[in-house]
Amino acid sequence: MFRKTIGLTAALLVLSGAPAVAAETVRLPEPDGPHKVGVTTLHLVDHQRTDPWPDALGKPREVMVTVHYPARTVRGYPVAPQMTPRAAEVFAQLDAVHGHPELPDSGVDWAATKTHSHVGAPASPTRRPVLLYSTGGGDPRAINTGLAEHLASRGFVVVSMDHPGETSEVEFPDGRLRTIALPEDPRVKPAIFRDMIAVRLLDAKFVLDQLEVLAAGGNPDAAGRALPRDLHKALDLRRVGAYGHSAGGTTASQAMYEDRRIDAAVNLEGYLDYAVEPGKPGELLPVARDGVDRPLFLVGTDGYLDDRYRTSWAAMLSHGPRTRHHEIADATHWVFTDFAPMSAQLVDARLMTEQDRVHLVGEIPAARSVPLVRDLVGSFFHRTLRR
Structure with a gap:
């Protein structure tokens, strides 16, 4: 989740000096499904809700999402970068240096990484299951691009959310950029973690509401930017899943409990309680306290075990066979993100030590x-979404 990012501001980061000369470009693994992938972004503004975080206090809540989808054709449509140049510059300072100190502090051109998705490509006009993705605390939605692309290539529409104010960087279409603005560290301040999850749950509900507008043929983008052709025909909102990493896994699990539109969820190593003190079990979230009547898949690692993780997941599993569990051996917390393939390349380039790679993602090689x-x-x- 969060490490040393609280209290830093975009101004300090961007003005701290010229970035180091880029030397290495990391690559994302190719999706292996039968569909080519299109991609677009949506800027969504909730005028019924105000933002709770200090940098945007009282303003309408804004959410950025990336939509990956099976494309009808990609010919003539450019390949999307993983991050825009400005977002990559801030990521290199805030996330790569302070959020994930295992990563190199120079020598990587984060803006040069290309995805396998084509900007604005027309969607295949066949109704597809929709998956809502919520990021880990502090990480941008871009850092789970590889899995989102793969799922889209396999026939899903994947909608990845950032949660502005507690994400390392979120860039809006008008050029504004928000960084982390939480007043205190949610790992050690239970009230902040509780507030953070509450905001995320409202973000998820709002995004689902806006997807209903999109599926009905409307354009929910705040500026009315052009949408890919037939995108509205690709969404089957009768089949909706949610997945997330870390705090995003917490969000996906509780969102399914609260919102009947979500039919199934995957929790990639997110706590299911509200901590009282760091690492110690706290009050269970309602989903873990009461159970849920739809499928929930808890996926963890053997390298990320503490009392909160064990206790809250055991409570969830006690409710019966609707909840399944899998533990990945020789792995740890960020193995679920693009840091898994990226860190292997950085070791090969001698920009990162093997010890740091293991600390970040575990001993398991990216090829596995x-x-x-x-x-x-x-x-x-x-x-679970087959019908």
Whole structure:
């Protein structure tokens, strides 16, 4: 989740000096499904809700999402970068240096990474299951691009949310950029963690509301920017899943409990309680206290075990067979993100030590972890959203 990012501001980061000369470009693994992938972004503004965080206090709540979808054709449509140049510059300072100190503090051109998705490509006009993704605390939605692309290539529409104010960087279409603005560290201040999850749950509900506008043929983008052709025909909102990493896993699990529109969820190593003190079990979230009548898949690692994780997940599993569990061996917390393949390349380039790679993602090699995570998440949703 969060490490040393609280209290830093975008101004300090961007004005701290010229970035180091880029030397290495990291690559994302190719999706292996039968569909080519299109991508677009939506800027969504909730005028019924005000933002709770200090940098935007009292303003309408804004959410940025990226939509990956099976494309009818990609010919003539450019490949999307993983991050825009400005977002990559801030990521290199805030997330790569302070959020994930295992990563190199120079020598990587984060803006040069290309995805396998094509901007604005027309959607295949066939109704597809929709998956809502929520990021880990502090991480941008871009850092789970590889899994989102893979799922889209396998026939899902994947809608990835950032949660502005507690994400390392969120860039809006008008050029504004928000960084982390939480007043205190949610790992050690239970009230902040509780507030953070509450905001995320409202973000998820709002995004689902806006997807209903989109599926009905409307344009929910705040500026009315052009949408890819036939995108509205690709959404089957009768089949909705949610997945998330870390705090995003917490969000996906509780969102399914609260919102009947969500049919199944995957929790990639997110706590299911409100901490009283760091690492110690606290009050269970309602989903873990009461259970849920739809499929929930808890996926964890053997390298990320503490009392909160054990206790809250055991409570969830006690409710019966609707909840399944899988533990990945020789792995740890960020193995579920693009840091898994990226860190292996950085070790090969001698920009990162093997010890730091293991600390970030575990001993498991990317050649095994990437297809394993893809299969666990994809197979679960193929089973549970098939109808």
